[in-house]
Amino acid sequence: MTIETLIAQRTATWTDEERVALGTVVEALRPSPRHLTDILDWLDDIAARERVRPAAALADRDLQAVLRFRGAQADRLKRWKERLRRLRYPRLAAREAAIADLVRTMDLGSAIAVMPPPALEGGLVTFAIAVRSTGEFAAALERLREGFARGDVGRLFALLDEA
DSSP states (O other): OOHHHHHHHHTTTSOHHHHHHHHHHHHHHOOOHHHHHHHHHHHHHHHHHHTOOHHHHHTOHHHHHHHHOOSOHHHHHHHHHHHHHHHHOHHHHHHHHHHHHHHHHHOOOTTEEEEOOGGGOSOOOEEEEOOSSHHHHHHHHHHHHHHHHHTHHHHHHHHHHHO
């Protein structure tokens, strides 16, 4: 199925202005049919949940800013879809932001990376320690132990359990 056919079928009930807005997105980002299907599905979901027309989601200030960004096309598409995903899943996006904020405030240092599961699915958190010596390793473990003692690690898992 061509992108044109997909757009025609999926936007049959859209206004001309909404089709023009989508056309601007397609022209700027050149999504594959798979990506375009995701975009249309997510726009439909947002419109149904918020009880608005698709144009309301397409008019989002942050989505528009990505379209004006001068980066590589693939990067722009990724950033645009990520913003649309956040509009589609606002509670998930808020939970991801809360987890990112907590990880920053944990202050575990540059030797320890905390990586929640993608889209908060699967429940496995990865803690990676990158060090050059036993001294650095001991210091990283001590920072992690302090994070446990403060309850930071427990709060992290509590946030993940809520997802």
